[in-house]
Amino acid sequence: MKTNFKPGFLLVLMLTSSILTVAGQPTVVLIPSESKIVISGTSNLHEWEEKLEKFDISMQIQPRGTNIGSIKNVSFSSKSAAVKSDNSIMTGKTHDALQVEKNPDIIFRSSEASVPDSQGSSIKGTLVGDIILNGVTRQIAISYTGVISGDRLEISGSQELNMTDYNIKPPTALMGTLKTGNKVTVTFSLRFRMG
Numbered sequence: 001m002k003t004n005f006k007p008g009f010l011l012v013l014m015l016t017s018s019i020l021t022v023a024g025q026p027t028v029v030l031i032p033s034e035s036k037i038v039i040s041g042t043s044n045l046h047e048w049e050e051k052l053e054k055f056d057i058s059m060q061i062q063p064r065g066t067n068i069g070s071i072k073n074v075s076f077s078s079k080s081a082a083v084k085s086d087n088s089i090m091t092g093k094t095h096d097a098l099q100v101e102k103n104p105d106i107i108f109r110s111s112e113a114s115v116p117d118s119q120g121s122s123i124k125g126t127l128v129g130d131i132i133l134n135g136v137t138r139q140i141a142i143s144y145t146g147v148i149s150g151d152r153l154e155i156s157g158s159q160e161l162n163m164t165d166y167n168i169k170p171p172t173a174l175m176g177t178l179k180t181g182n183k184v185t186v187t188f189s190l191r192f193r194m195g
Contacts, residue, residue, distance in 0.1 A: 026061060026063060026194045026195055027194070027195050028058070028059055028060070028061055028153065028192045028193075028194055029192060029193045029195070030056065030057045030058070030190065030191075030192055031191045031192065031193055032054075032055075034191040035057075035188075035189065035190045035191050036051065036052075036188070036189050037051065037052040037055060037186065037187070037188045037190075038050070038051055038052075038186070038187045038188075039051070039052065039083060039184050039185070039186050039187075040184065040185050040187065041180055041181055041183065041184040041185070042180070042181040042183075043179060043180045043181065048085070048090065048180070049085065050083050050084060050085040050090070050091070050094060051083075051084060051085070052078055052082050052083055053082045053083075053084050054078065054079070054082045055076065055077065055078035055082065056076070056077050056078070057074070057075070057076045057190065058073075058074075058075045059071055059072070059073055059074040059075070059110075060072050060073045061153075061194070062113075064118075066148075067118040067121070067123065067148065068116060068118065068123055068146075068148070068153075069115065070113045070114065070115050070116075071110075071113065071114045071116065071125070071127065072110065072112075072113035072114070073110065074108070074109070074110035074114075074127060074129065075107075075108070075109050075110075076106075076107065076108040076109075077105065077106070077107050077108075078105070078106045079100075079104055079105060079106070080095070080098040080099075080100045080103060080104055080105065080106050080133075080134075081095060081100045081104065083095070083098065090171075093171040093172075094171060096171070097163070097168050097169055097170070097171045098133075098134055098168065099134060099135075102135070103133075103134050103135040105132065106131075106132065106133055107131070107132040108129055108130070108131045108132075108140075109129050109130055110127055110128065110129035111128055111129045111130060111139070112128050112129075114126060114127045114128070116146065121147055121148045121149065122145065122146065122147055122148075123145070123146040123147075123148070124143075124144065124145045124146070125143075125144060126141050126142065126143050126144070127141070127142045127144060128140075128141045128142075129142075133161075133166045133168075134166045134167055134168050135167070136165070136166040136167055138165060138166070140159065140161075142157060142159050143157050143159075144156065144157035145157060148194075151193055151194050151195060152191060152192070152193060152194070153191070153192045153193075153194055154189070154190065154191045154192075155188075155189075155190045155192070156187075156188060156189045156190065157187075157188060158185055158186060158187040158188070159185070159186045159188075160183055160184070160185050160186075161183070161184050161185075161186060162182050162183055163182050163183075163184060164182055170182050
């Protein structure tokens with residue numbers, strides 16, 4: 001007996017199975033207007049702060065009762081030119097240090113699932129993954145806390161980075177009289193809609 005097995009049917013079967021695989025996992029969508037990432041540091045004259053004006057984050061969550069059992073497949077992307085301050089000179093110095101034309105993207109991808117500790121509607125955990133910054137790839141572990149409120153998930157935390165670990169020369173200004181420190185702190189407050 002001849003079987004009439006068409007490629008179109010195979011495609012429909014594959015799509016259906018992939019939809020069923022993720023059907024048990026709530027979709028998680030970043031709310032950009034309620035999320036922010038701030039980069040802060042020091043210099044020999046004063047502290048400074050810049051913001052990441054545009055970025056995208058996607059991830060999958062596995063529920064555990066009314067809380068979150070795991071967070072996985074976290075993917076973050078931004079253009080390095082999206083790092084900006086209120087001072088155009090500082091923004092220009094930052095873009096020069098980040099070599100935005102040569103290395104236009106900042107990327108993070110988690111390499112393993114994070115299983116957060118939960119207490120009531122609160123969670124805390126550590127996310128391990130690779131960050132690509134200024135063309136350099138390094139593994140980092142990011143600690144975070146989170147709060148679930150209805151269909152909203154808010155995740156926050158901070159991560160300290162050494163600029164020289166990513167071949168970034170700490171910016172200077174005013175003919176070298178202003179020198180920034182090597183360490184920067186990236187602080188994030190991210191809000192997601194779960195559905």
